[in-house]
Amino acid sequence: MTRTVYGPPVQLAVRGVGVGAAGLGLITIALMVVLSVDLAGWLEGTLLVLLALASLVCLVVLVVGVLRVFGRGTRLVLDDDGFVNATGFGVGRRVPWRDVRKVQTDGTIVSVDLSGGRQSLIRTTSIDVEPRTLARELRGRLNQDRGYRPLSGQDELG
Numbered sequence: 001m002t003r004t005v006y007g008p009p010v011q012l013a014v015r016g017v018g019v020g021a022a023g024l025g026l027i028t029i030a031l032m033v034v035l036s037v038d039l040a041g042w043l044e045g046t047l048l049v050l051l052a053l054a055s056l057v058c059l060v061v062l063v064v065g066v067l068r069v070f071g072r073g074t075r076l077v078l079d080d081d082g083f084v085n086a087t088g089f090g091v092g093r094r095v096p097w098r099d100v101r102k103v104q105t106d107g108t109i110v111s112v113d114l115s116g117g118r119q120s121l122i123r124t125t126s127i128d129v130e131p132r133t134l135a136r137e138l139r140g141r142l143n144q145d146r147g148y149r150p151l152s153g154q155d156e157l158g
Contacts, residue, residue: 023054
């Protein structure tokens with residue numbers, strides 16, 4: 001088997017870049033308006049602080065969008081030894097196939113039951129793959145790791 005990396009859909013990544021850039025453009029226009037109008041000191045200060053916070057949010061959205069376009073951030077990596085799930089909150093941990101007990105799908109989430117009563121939830125809305133297709137691939141890799149072969153004698157994955 002080979003290494004497979006599932007990342008965010010390109011449309012989602014480009015949308016983040018567009019929203020962040022448009023937001024920064026609007027904030028720049030609002031900043032020029034606030035600076036050109038003669039306002040009371042406290043009002044101008046308050047508006048400048050609000051614009052600074054809004055520009056920080058737009059900058060974060062823009063940077064995350066650019067990182068996603070270049071394949072960083074949210075992703076799922078499958079290889080011969082195990083998988084890394086970074087589709088949810090927190091940093092993805094490597095899970096070896098020997099710790100996987102069961103793979104099931106329900107809607108947009110693929111649930112992987114692990115040893116010790118743990119669970120890894122793969123959110124397929126944040127990566128570019130259908131839940132049933134992903135569950136089928138995970139089961140195939142798990143079966144291959146266990147040494148199971150299909151009864152028909154044909155390899156299910158290739």
